[in-house]
Amino acid sequence: MNRPILIGITGGTGSGKSTVAKSIFKSLPKKNILIIEQDSYYKEQSDLSLEERKKTNYDHPFAFDNDLLIKHLKDLLNGKIIQKPIYDFAIHNRKKETITVEPRDIIILEGILILENKDLRDLLDIKIFVDTDSDVRIIRRIIRDINQRGRNLNSVIDQYLTTVRPAHMQFIEPSKKYADIIIPEGGYNKVAVDLMVTKIKSIIENKDNNL
Template sequence: MSEKMIIIGVTGGSASGKTSIAEEIFNSFPDESVGMIQHDSYYKEQTHLTLEERHKTNYDHPLAFDTDLLITHLTELLKGNSVQVPVYDYKISNRSDKTVIQEPTKVLIVEGVLVLEDKRLRDLMDIKIFVDTDDDIRLIRRIRRDIQERGRSMDSVLEQYLRTVKPMHHQFVQPQKRYANIIVPNWIDNEVAVDILRTKVFSFLNESGTKKL
């Protein structure tokens, strides 16, 4: 059987720890053929909007993403072709003018808040992971992250959370849980789950062909 790229989807609510768990897996194989793409990189280009208008965008709705482009890129990677991944700048709430070249890898991690929402995207994935974290913990983490890393004010973070993040979580994010092969509760205290995922990736890297979970 010919070798095929394995795609792992990692999702969960905003500030659930999904990026951290994806990076835990990615960083465990520094010398191996493991890559990672973030759905956030595929936020739609918004140059036609003012910065104030961009801040009002509902970034937790499926229509905020150019998922068609992500699907095209994953399809090309599966064919063995490299792609140019957009670079999103959170401080200007828009794509930058830069791109990052992603080469085909044996294992590719696709991480983001809605990566299991679109069936076409789900169908490209071999393993689907949902990181399940308490709402209060996620809000606290989001406040810290957006203020410290993204230059946001407390008022703007809370306003966005109540206006879009929380309702979109219940409408689009939480329902993805039913599509997951693996649900990781409270990942930061769940090293067992991370070790299991590392072991699964290790087995993929050391076997020929593709095997669904």
Template sequence: MDTIVIGIAGGTGSGKTTLADKLVESFGLDEVCILRHDNYYKRHDDMPFEERKKLNYDHPDAFDNELLRKHIEDLKAGISVEMPIYDYKEHNRSNQIVKIKPAPVIVLEGILIFDEPSICGLMDIKVFVDTDADVRILRRIVRDVKERGRTLESVIEQYLTTVKPMHEQFVEPSKRRADIIIPNGGENIVALEMLIERVKKQLKKHNI
């Protein structure tokens, strides 16, 4: 199946998810599908809840990149996949799945998708969403406290002990692999429109 794979990366709270969602919304349901890297956190059924809470979820080793790569390759081959669903409150992969059907445009969204060469190499367009650190941490606090039921203290502690150092070690350097760097994510309407036009030109160029 002829496809275009678009990778959208960036730090936590950068706006990459908003950008990815708006990009998906700009195409028809049969034209695009989306995979989210967060759903590919490794399963830890053998580990107690209190131990799962202590894991470093901002390190590349936290992800099942082998499964993600296989799903991308299957979609490119015209095969539907079952994307896992991650439960943030349980700090573990749930037993639910979402069936993803093949589409001409595959959007892959996640913090560390550019860090893994085998996944990065499957992308046709690599977009990095670049947003100031103070904005990102504020967005993360609001999201984790309101949507994921975490305490303010736990969010700040996690940010200082894992999120910030992992961003500096892995996420920020991966920006060098991007084809396009967009400030402020989905709020950058001009950049979003330019990206949409770029994708449409690619589709037309390859008669997809």
């Protein structure tokens, strides 16, 4: 009962998985919960030029340093502090700085490909897939990448057609079968989020009662 509970939240780009994760996070005491973003674990690419890094398929499983992610998750589950990478989307590479992360009772792992990888799946206690229509997801991605990641409309659309959508169909959509819970219209499904918060609170209470 003292082991942290690891919850995986996944779904296609723009599905609302980050919103679901943040909604759960905000509903619980900060001393009990933390979020680990799979995006922080894109591979370090200092050996490549900026133009070469721009051509990387960031929606493919090979883009992620899952070995480091799995090691860090295991460390957190064993009560150890980690140094989480910081990924800079403007330069398509990791920063030199890291973030110190301490273990918590509830760990949320959020990312597009966390159910695609069996080693990651096997670590998860609860697996959630956020399922949102593709037209909504592409609009959300356009808004996010332009406003938050310094991209232009043409580059976002080109990336979606050449890598994002094919990767979604090949890797993300099939991983839905591994989910314990599927949340439709993620980010706006308050009922589903409230149910998850209630479940997590009960887990925390049970852990506290068994200390």
